[in-house]
Amino acid sequence: MKRVQDFRVKHYRRLNSDNYILTLSSDSDVEIVKPGNFAEIKIPDTPDVFLRRPISILDVDHNANTISFYIKAVGKGTRKLGTLAINSVVNIVYPLGNSFTINKQKNVLLVGGGSGIAPFILLANKLKNENTAITFLIGARSKGDVFLTDEFSKYGNVLITTEDGSFGEKGLVTQHSVFTDSFNFDHIYTCGPDPMMKAVAKIANKKYINCEASLENMMACGIGACLCCVTPTIAGNKCVCTEGPVFNTKELKW
Ligand SMILES: Cc1cc2nc3c(=O)[nH]c(=O)nc-3n(C[C@H](O)[C@H](O)[C@H](O)COP(=O)(O)OP(=O)(O)OC[C@H]3O[C@@H](n4cnc5c(N)ncnc54)[C@H](O)[C@@H]3O)c2cc1C
Numbered sequence: 001m002k003r004v005q006d007f008r009v010k011h012y013r014r015l016n017s018d019n020y021i022l023t024l025s026s027d028s029d030v031e032i033v034k035p036g037n038f039a040e041i042k043i044p045d046t047p048d049v050f051l052r053r054p055i056s057i058l059d060v061d062h063n064a065n066t067i068s069f070y071i072k073a074v075g076k077g078t079r080k081l082g083t084l085a086i087n088s089v090v091n092i093v094y095p096l097g098n099s100f101t102i103n104k105q106k107n108v109l110l111v112g113g114g115s116g117i118a119p120f121i122l123l124a125n126k127l128k129n130e131n132t133a134i135t136f137l138i139g140a141r142s143k144g145d146v147f148l149t150d151e152f153s154k155y156g157n158v159l160i161t162t163e164d165g166s167f168g169e170k171g172l173v174t175q176h177s178v179f180t181d182s183f184n185f186d187h188i189y190t191c192g193p194d195p196m197m198k199a200v201a202k203i204a205n206k207k208y209i210n211c212e213a214s215l216e217n218m219m220a221c222g223i224g225a226c227l228c229c230v231t232p233t234i235a236g237n238k239c240v241c242t243e244g245p246v247f248n249t250k251e252l253k254w
């Protein structure tokens with residue numbers, strides 16, 4: 001159920017100067033969250049950052065009443081969220097949006113870049129419960145931009161590409177050797193920059209593999225009212241905040 005809830009900053013895990021994991025805790029229960037859901041986070045004590053910021057839910061712990069987010073600091077809001085004092089109050093609206101489809105697939109590929117890797121922990125957890133074999137393919141500029149691989153390796157095989165070749169194979173994710181002519185997956189999930197997701201969708205379509213992409217369009221209201229997040233689909237424009245963020249790529253007019 002969608003809820004507005006006050007949490008407190010419990011812990012920061014610094015991944016590098018711009019990337020961090022923020023864990024928030026609550027005195028009350030944390031809602032059930034599905035893989036792909038996101039939260040709209042109010043930025044505390046920053047009146048000029050008026051709109052809440054959409055951030056994917058990385059993980060929840062129902063025993064400890066915690067929720068966590070992987071955040072890349074790109075502007076005022078995401079920088080402020082990384083500098084709060086422990087115990088500061090953070091108000092969030094969650095869980096928002098739809099979620100990835102899980103259909104007892106045998107063998108799936110999860111392709112992520114940048115902050116797009118965030119929904120993959122909850123997704124991998126659900127897939128593991130279905131005994132699905134998981135391959136992660138993570139793309140980054142350089143070795144220092146590759147995060148969460150230890151966490152991913154608990155769920156499956158982790159493949160890396162970096163643009164400068166400092167870690168894993170050199171090149172873009174779509175140039176990885178996993179995409180040979182004989183590659184075969186039941187389903188591909190992707191989240192990250194639009195050009196990456198479009199290239200992944202193209203490969204999936206060519207091989208007749210079902211592919212879902214989680215879009216990160218800019219958002220304002222987060223509740224389907226302002227229409228600033230719309231994406232064109234074969235069924236007309238759809239709001240990414242309420243009808244997404246996850247879309248079957250065959251639906252998208254890319
Ligand atoms: C459904 C959804 C899930 C997301 N999940 C995550 C996540 O898990 N972790 C994470 O770090 N970020 C995530 N984002 C992106 C995040 O919402 C933006 O980075 C954030 O709103 C920027 O706020 P800001 O105040 O720091 O930056 P601003 O000052 O608002 O903007 C700074 C720069 O970031 C760019 N920017 C702003 N919003 C976006 C966006 N949505 N996508 C790409 N560039 C943007 C602006 O063009 C500008 O160049 C998600 C976005 C969506 C829509």
Ligand code: FES
Nearest residue numbers: 220222224227241
């Ligand atoms: S953000 Fe306003 S309609 Fe989606």
